[in-house]
Amino acid sequence: MAEKPQPVVVQYCQVCGLPAEYCEFGSEFDKCKPWLIQNAPDLYPDLLKEANAKEADKVADQLQSTGISSADSGSSSEAKQEEVKRLPGGKIKKTEKKEVVIEKVVRNKRKCITTVKGLELFGVKLSDASKKLGKKFATGASVVKGPTDKEQIDVQGDISYDIVEFITETWADVPETAIFFIEDGKKVPAA
Numbered sequence: 001m002a003e004k005p006q007p008v009v010v011q012y013c014q015v016c017g018l019p020a021e022y023c024e025f026g027s028e029f030d031k032c033k034p035w036l037i038q039n040a041p042d043l044y045p046d047l048l049k050e051a052n053a054k055e056a057d058k059v060a061d062q063l064q065s066t067g068i069s070s071a072d073s074g075s076s077s078e079a080k081q082e083e084v085k086r087l088p089g090g091k092i093k094k095t096e097k098k099e100v101v102i103e104k105v106v107r108n109k110r111k112c113i114t115t116v117k118g119l120e121l122f123g124v125k126l127s128d129a130s131k132k133l134g135k136k137f138a139t140g141a142s143v144v145k146g147p148t149d150k151e152q153i154d155v156q157g158d159i160s161y162d163i164v165e166f167i168t169e170t171w172a173d174v175p176e177t178a179i180f181f182i183e184d185g186k187k188v189p190a191a
Contacts, residue, residue, distance in 0.1 A: 011040060017088045027092070096121060100167065100174060102190070103182040104160045112158040117146065119153065122173045126151055129171075136166055164190045 010019050013035060016026045020040040023032040033047055041048050100118040107113060119129055126143045130153045134141035139156040146152045155163070160181060168176050179190040 014039075098122060098178055100179045101182060101187070102160050102163060102179065104158055111156075114155045114157065114159050114163060115146075116153040116155065116163065116167075117150070119167075119171075119174070120151065122171060122178075124171050124174070126153055129153060130155075132170060133163070133166070137162070 012018065013020050013023050013026075013032050015032045015035050016023060016028045018026050020036060020043055023029055023036060024044070026032065033051075036044050037047050037051050098118070098121045100116065100122070103115045103117070105113045105115060116129075116133075120126055130141040130143050133139075133153065133155050137155065137157065137159050139159070141153060141155040143151055144154050164176065164179050167174055167179065176190060181188045181190055
């Protein structure tokens with residue numbers, strides 16, 4: 001009788017989350033190298049040779065140096081990085097900017113729709129916001145999914161310039177500096 005096949009044990013990289021064999025194809029291979037050298041040296045023998053060569057160079061440099069080091073602390077030259085969230089597989093998810101974008105779309109020559117995007121980033125419930133907008137401007141307002149599958153508010157009519165004042169008065173969490181218009185394909189600040 002044939003032997004029962006045993007499951008394969010896969011070793012995952014603690015840095016990028018990929019299987020160790022696939023680290024070289026990830027976006028963080030340079031960060032994975034120390035972990036791979038320590039935990040999976042048989043998979044990447046070139047890394048081990050490279051690391052040994054670098055260590056030999058460091059030792060040689062230390063022997064040649066006379067102990068004079070630069071006084072650069074490095075804290076003043078550090079650049080502030082934008083917060084990014086790492087997903088499994090090395091994918092990067094950027095944090096969204098907190099901003100409200102107002103766009104006027106013309107349909108059937110004279111009819112307009114004003115689209116409001118990004119209110120939910122400030123903790124505003126879109127269903128309540130659409131009701132308030134509909135009552136304030138005496139028009140139809142609804143929550144719809146936009147082209148990027150994010151919810152937005154569509155308000156009938158051209159209310160783009162009156163809506164900024166209403167948003168800042170109704171929801172104090174939304175500053176006027178975070179409201180932008182899209183005019184001729186360009187993002188223009190409302191303030």
